[in-house]
Amino acid sequence: MRSADHGSVAAKINALIEERWRSASKPPGNAAIAKAIRDETGLSISTGYLWMLRTGQRANPTGPRLQALAKFFGKPPAYFLDHEVTNEDMELAAALRxxxxxxxxxxxxxxxxxxxxxxxxxxxxxxxxxxxxxxxxxxxx
Known part of the structure; x- marks a missing residue:
């Protein structure tokens, strides 16, 4: 399910999911992840939309969906949109908070x-x- 473009939204979301559930033998399915996002953030993202993002069929989450992803994964919204943003950039941004x-x-x-x-x-x-x-x-x- 990983995208070949490591800077793509799909690759970033899949990497964040793998990181979040690294202690599990495998991450939960999209329905469980979407529910966790809704439960933890109070913001809505559908199972289908999450699947489209993870497979690269949708590449530019916006509005409440972008906010839900950012809040759930502890990343600024720009992380999902800027293909030049690296993990090192994100670590620096987090430290500077x-x-x-x-x-x-x-x-x-x-x-x-x-x-x-x-x-x-x-x-x-x-x-x-x-x-x-x-x-x-x-x-x-």
């Missing part, structure tokens, strides 16, 4: 490269102390 992260980024603007590296080293050390990156293979930039 936190006020503290946003303030660090904004206050770092204009500092010398040396000062920015020093701040990054402090952040990396704090993450190490709090064991936030253990086992994920993350490398400091």
């Amino acid at each position: 936190a006020r503290g992260v946003r303030m660090i980024a904004l206050r770092s603007d204009g500092l010398s490269e040396k000062s920015q590296r020093a701040i990054l080293e402090m952040v990396e050390r704090a993450r190490e102390i709090e064991k936030l990156d253990s086992g994920d293979g993350a490398e400091p930039a």
